Amino acid sequence: MKGGLLLKGEVLLKKCGVFLNRGGVLLKGVLLIVGLYLFLKFILPLFTAPLPANLIFLYLALTVAGIVIFATLSSESTEEFFGPIVRFLNGERQTGPMKIARLLVLVLFPLLVGWQTYTSTVPSDMPPAESRTIHPAPPGEFVGLSNPIPNTPENVMMGKGLFAAFCSPCHGANFDGKGPAARGFNPPPANFVDSGTIAQLQESYLFWRIKKGGVGLPIEGMPWKSAMPRWELELPDEWVWKIIMGEYDGAHQKPRTWE
Amino acid sequence: MRDVLRLSIYSLGVIGGAFFMTGLPVAQPTMAQESVAVRAPLVKEPLPAEDPTAAAWNTAPRAEFPLSPQVHWPTRIGEVTVKSVKARGLHDGKSLAVLLEYADPTEDPHDAAALEFMVGDKKAHFAHGQPMAQVEGGPVNIWYWKNASGKVLDMNAQGFGTLKVQAQQDVKGKGVYQNGTWKVVFSRALSTSDVEHDVQIEPGEFINVAFAIWDGKKLESGDLKEKGSEKAVSSWWYFRAEPAPDYSGYLYAALAVGLAVGFQFVVIRKLKKGRSA
Numbered sequence A: 001m002k003g004g005l006l007l008k009g010e011v012l013l014k015k016c017g018v019f020l021n022r023g024g025v026l027l028k029g030v031l032l033i034v035g036l037y038l039f040l041k042f043i044l045p046l047f048t049a050p051l052p053a054n055l056i057f058l059y060l061a062l063t064v065a066g067i068v069i070f071a072t073l074s075s076e077s078t079e080e081f082f083g084p085i086v087r088f089l090n091g092e093r094q095t096g097p098m099k100i101a102r103l104l105v106l107v108l109f110p111l112l113v114g115w116q117t118y119t120s121t122v123p124s125d126m127p128p129a130e131s132r133t134i135h136p137a138p139p140g141e142f143v144g145l146s147n148p149i150p151n152t153p154e155n156v157m158m159g160k161g162l163f164a165a166f167c168s169p170c171h172g173a174n175f176d177g178k179g180p181a182a183r184g185f186n187p188p189p190a191n192f193v194d195s196g197t198i199a200q201l202q203e204s205y206l207f208w209r210i211k212k213g214g215v216g217l218p219i220e221g222m223p224w225k226s227a228m229p230r231w232e233l234e235l236p237d238e239w240v241w242k243i244i245m246g247e248y249d250g251a252h253q254k255p256r257t258w259e
Numbered sequence B: 001m002r003d004v005l006r007l008s009i010y011s012l013g014v015i016g017g018a019f020f021m022t023g024l025p026v027a028q029p030t031m032a033q034e035s036v037a038v039r040a041p042l043v044k045e046p047l048p049a050e051d052p053t054a055a056a057w058n059t060a061p062r063a064e065f066p067l068s069p070q071v072h073w074p075t076r077i078g079e080v081t082v083k084s085v086k087a088r089g090l091h092d093g094k095s096l097a098v099l100l101e102y103a104d105p106t107e108d109p110h111d112a113a114a115l116e117f118m119v120g121d122k123k124a125h126f127a128h129g130q131p132m133a134q135v136e137g138g139p140v141n142i143w144y145w146k147n148a149s150g151k152v153l154d155m156n157a158q159g160f161g162t163l164k165v166q167a168q169q170d171v172k173g174k175g176v177y178q179n180g181t182w183k184v185v186f187s188r189a190l191s192t193s194d195v196e197h198d199v200q201i202e203p204g205e206f207i208n209v210a211f212a213i214w215d216g217k218k219l220e221s222g223d224l225k226e227k228g229s230e231k232a233v234s235s236w237w238y239f240r241a242e243p244a245p246d247y248s249g250y251l252y253a254a255l256a257v258g259l260a261v262g263f264q265f266v267v268i269r270k271l272k273k274g275r276s277a
Helices: A002-046 A053-071 A075-090 A096-121 A153-171 A203-212 A237-250 B002-023 B055-059 B248-276
Strands: B037-040 B063-066 B084-091 B095-103 B112-118 B140-146 B151-157 B172-178 B181-189 B206-214 B237-241
Touching (some): A002 A053, A002 A075, A075 A096, A075 B248, A096 B248, A153 A237, A203 A237, B037 B063, B037 B095, B055 B084, B084 B206, B084 B237, B095 B206, B112 B181, B140 B172, B140 B181
Parallel strands (some): B037 B237
Antiparallel strands (some): B063 B084, B095 B181, B112 B206, B140 B151, B151 B172, B172 B181, B206 B237
């Protein structure tokens, strides 16, 4: 039973081989392009980021150019390559499905060109794309500062109390950015539990962001959109350092170190 | 030979399909919970500039924006009555009307609502255009409606404490309270001569807009529940007066179809000639 199945597979493979050989340069080229397209579009994204459509288009175009060059190296292969295309487009002595297929190609090709032209000329009605840098570089004076407050349980607890009073309305009692005042703000308040926020930053960076607030951001941080207050006007530095301590402890994160 | 031909046709179809698919625009995710922009369609009929309940508003797409208590600046507020605001817009090529709708359990003389826009090319902070440390900001134009006065004030600010009523008032408005909902309409000409103080609205261009709502209910203490900086706010979203429909895309497409048909015609004619020769 098993042998029979194997034999059948072998016969099928052989048939494919014969078919491929008979098909000549054109069929191989077409299969190569289809295979390459499927690989780039569906298989490659399993391992890496999906390729942009224009890059896929470029790869396919290069492959087509390569196949055409290869196929036109000799006059025999040229005939083998272009012959079927010429006969197909020519339409002489065609009957049944071939006739319909030719008609379809002749109708669909101009429509495809028209559709592509339309989509590329139609103006976009989407709002401008915004690429906001979430953690832009701090000014020089805020690089490399270390927390002057001793990390004692009392200080951490006081930091958490200050956090609850001043920060939790937006950043949330659970440090997750989901405070009761968060919902109307765009960008949303940072979620400190997420490994992409304070876990990636040094205490010095937080000191800058808390003191200078949203309006302290450089242009790539889009300061005009941020609701983060400029706390230096209301809180002493000592409180800010304690809040930082409380934040890390409450969110179960550690400041980033460079060692 | 026939098989080969058939297969190549199928393959050509597949390649055609593939090119077609790579060219397809990626579908934009629809915002289920919140909107990004207020889109004001261009209409031929007169604008319902004085009528917040007009049927014409139903033809305008409705955007909804969540609101936060104002916590950016003292005096802060911990909780606000109005949690979100719905916005619609209509324009006729000359003037613009914007409708805000929001739930408020009580009608009070001090109930108020405002729209905020950036003025000019400079970015302005959503909190009254307050100064930014590393970016030179511009002013904001605020359209402020209050129930007690029954009208809209056209104002400017560039930083806290700089709010100023303009000498030239260009904005009209009207509020109607029905079944626990405020409907407030604001209207103004798309462009004005005072480009230094007024937002200029160019159809087709996205501009920034922000919202603020005050519940002016009187508490037992005699204080108002929300007043001044104690209000419900949003940060910046987008507003666009939709441009007149542009049909040039169809024209270019028709031209492209014509060229493609011509190209096919020439190629096949040439092929047939080549065969018979």
